[in-house]
Amino acid sequence: MSNKFAVITGASSGMGAEFARQLSNMGYELLLIARRRERLVELAGNLETKADIFVCDVAKEEDCDSILEYIGDRKVDIFLNNAGFGDCGNFTETDLDKDLNMIDVNVRALHYLMKGMLRKMEVYNDGYLLNIASSAGILPGGPYMATYYATKAYVRSISLAVNQELREANSNIYVGCLCPGPVNTEFSQNANVEFTLKGISAEYCVRYALQQMFKRKMIILPSATIKGVYMFNHICPLRLALRLTSRQQKKKLGR
Numbered sequence: 001m002s003n004k005f006a007v008i009t010g011a012s013s014g015m016g017a018e019f020a021r022q023l024s025n026m027g028y029e030l031l032l033i034a035r036r037r038e039r040l041v042e043l044a045g046n047l048e049t050k051a052d053i054f055v056c057d058v059a060k061e062e063d064c065d066s067i068l069e070y071i072g073d074r075k076v077d078i079f080l081n082n083a084g085f086g087d088c089g090n091f092t093e094t095d096l097d098k099d100l101n102m103i104d105v106n107v108r109a110l111h112y113l114m115k116g117m118l119r120k121m122e123v124y125n126d127g128y129l130l131n132i133a134s135s136a137g138i139l140p141g142g143p144y145m146a147t148y149y150a151t152k153a154y155v156r157s158i159s160l161a162v163n164q165e166l167r168e169a170n171s172n173i174y175v176g177c178l179c180p181g182p183v184n185t186e187f188s189q190n191a192n193v194e195f196t197l198k199g200i201s202a203e204y205c206v207r208y209a210l211q212q213m214f215k216r217k218m219i220i221l222p223s224a225t226i227k228g229v230y231m232f233n234h235i236c237p238l239r240l241a242l243r244l245t246s247r248q249q250k251k252k253l254g255r
Helices: 014-025 037-045 061-071 096-124 146-168 202-214 224-235 238-252
Strands: 005-009 029-034 051-055 078-081 127-132 173-178
Touching (some): 005 014, 014 029, 014 078, 029 037, 051 061, 078 096, 096 127, 096 173, 127 202, 146 173, 173 202
Parallel strands (some): 005 029, 029 051, 078 127, 127 173
């Protein structure tokens, strides 16, 4: 029986489910975390390795506590902070409750689980922790997706900072950040957007992300387009970058 163990939040669909399939094919036993029990059961039943399911809502602090308690002292080789969602629209018009729930999932839960998991990994001085951000995290701001862009900027910032702390401590623990652009998943439906750029497949995105994670890349950019955006952002004046981003976001709104 494999002793390699990976934990995935937001595992019921999209990239989370694809991470589960690819890691299972690599021999990892899994803990799959999401809100939708039926999807988790179906996914677990079609994997090559043992996969336990944990049904919860990471927006709730007590559920994050329950995840960490459930894992206990078991060595986690890979932890994927994948749960998250977005929304699109004028900041004053988008639903406040949805905004705050987005912050709870994309920021608070990620932070809570990241800190808890790193403390567990410190016991073994080993493990990979990959936070799933977005191309939104490498841009200065996202008019018409203001809250989402802000949450993903947080994910990128904390990933880079903790990565450096671990390097300075000569730790064998890895923390990285995946910043994909459009990926062909359910995300666009939940965020009320239509992507204006061609999306990449979840299969390719996950395969590339895992390859780069094992190479200990700090920021993972899985497409030439996103690599270009990343480089352009370093030389582009702030006002121009915001105007260009605004133009792209308006297209998603059909404006």
